[in-house]
Amino acid sequence: MGMKTLDEKKILNRLFEYVGNMHIHSTSSDGTKSIEDIARIAQKTGLDFICFNDHNTLKGLHDGKEGWYEDVLVLIGIEVNKRCNHYLAYDVYDIIPDSDSNPQQVIDEVNRQGGFGFIAHPFERGSPFIDGGHGFTWNDWTVDGYVGISIWNYSSDWKGKAQSILTALYYYYNPGDAIRYPNYKTLERWDTESQKRKIVAIGDSDAHDYTFKRGALSWIIFPYRFLFRAINTHILLTRPLTRNFKDDKLRVYSALKKGNCFVSNDMIGDSRGFRFFVRWEDKEAIMGEEVEFRKGMILIAESPKKAIIRLIRNGKQIKSIMDRVLRYEVDEKGVYRVELLRPVFFKKKAAWIFSNPIYVR
Numbered sequence: 001m002g003m004k005t006l007d008e009k010k011i012l013n014r015l016f017e018y019v020g021n022m023h024i025h026s027t028s029s030d031g032t033k034s035i036e037d038i039a040r041i042a043q044k045t046g047l048d049f050i051c052f053n054d055h056n057t058l059k060g061l062h063d064g065k066e067g068w069y070e071d072v073l074v075l076i077g078i079e080v081n082k083r084c085n086h087y088l089a090y091d092v093y094d095i096i097p098d099s100d101s102n103p104q105q106v107i108d109e110v111n112r113q114g115g116f117g118f119i120a121h122p123f124e125r126g127s128p129f130i131d132g133g134h135g136f137t138w139n140d141w142t143v144d145g146y147v148g149i150s151i152w153n154y155s156s157d158w159k160g161k162a163q164s165i166l167t168a169l170y171y172y173y174n175p176g177d178a179i180r181y182p183n184y185k186t187l188e189r190w191d192t193e194s195q196k197r198k199i200v201a202i203g204d205s206d207a208h209d210y211t212f213k214r215g216a217l218s219w220i221i222f223p224y225r226f227l228f229r230a231i232n233t234h235i236l237l238t239r240p241l242t243r244n245f246k247d248d249k250l251r252v253y254s255a256l257k258k259g260n261c262f263v264s265n266d267m268i269g270d271s272r273g274f275r276f277f278v279r280w281e282d283k284e285a286i287m288g289e290e291v292e293f294r295k296g297m298i299l300i301a302e303s304p305k306k307a308i309i310r311l312i313r314n315g316k317q318i319k320s321i322m323d324r325v326l327r328y329e330v331d332e333k334g335v336y337r338v339e340l341l342r343p344v345f346f347k348k349k350a351a352w353i354f355s356n357p358i359y360v361r
Helices: 006-012 035-045 103-112 154-161 165-173 175-179 184-194 245-258
Strands: 016-024 049-052 067-069 072-076 078-080 087-090 116-119 148-153 200-204 210-214 217-221 231-237 261-265 275-280 283-286 298-313 316-329 334-344 348-355 358-360
Touching: 016 148, 016 200, 035 049, 035 067, 035 072, 067 245, 072 245, 087 103, 103 116, 116 245, 148 154, 148 184, 148 261, 154 165, 154 175, 165 175, 175 348, 200 245, 200 261, 231 245, 275 334, 275 358, 298 348
Parallel strands: 016 049, 049 072, 116 148, 148 200
Antiparallel strands: 016 231, 067 072, 078 087, 087 116, 200 231, 210 217, 231 261, 261 348, 275 283, 275 298, 298 316, 298 334, 334 348, 334 358
């Protein structure tokens, strides 16, 4: 990353934020609504972009369904593999063959097409009420070439909590309590891999609008409109989207690939306005960027509301405060990120925001 000039610093202070929901399924695979209907729901819930990952198909892309739907940008990727090693691929144009036993082959084919991708729900725990109790885990960590990891998947996390009729009913009627914190193993893996190279974190919904049936009873488990207000990914751009579809698609994907984004649980508070950056001399860098260590560097996390702000370096917490702003003078190289928590759900602490790291090399 090149060093920022003072003029560029002014641009960084005027970042344009867009909120998206990723990993959505439509009637092109096992979802229950069309891409057009889902886009209308996204419009009503205030999202700026949505990303589809129907299983093993690019039908929506080939049918020309990408584009602007009123104020919502629709982008279409694909979810590859069946029994394990699910991969969320974007910016590809041809079907990627499944290879459950060799996920590196999938990653390589996505990259060959000029696309990029994220490991989905890597440590998922199955529920006896869904998919016969099967958890779609990621089993091969020798792979390389992937851009990032989904660190927080609403549907996957809820499924892992629904292990009995009682727990399923409890978490159905108390959905916020099901996602008070992402899977610890996923965060540990993200922190470990991030010390080797840049690994981008996203959050997603895995939205299907499932209809759950038991005898004569049936009900929808977590409609699209609900999930669109839960785990979202916020991207940061230096200039606004323009309704030029090709240019906007390029810049949304660029922000995701670079990690100029953060993950939020918007159920417990509007997270728009969160920022995490490093400042030194007359320069700044935002989350997802790599900088050379310099004396006098200050890490700054700004929260839209008062929260517990935890500063993490190389996977270990080094500072925690209850405030709207955290400042920390960088004293050594490392991979720095922040996570924010808020007291909710009968005064329990719930995770709210996870930044992507700033890599101080």
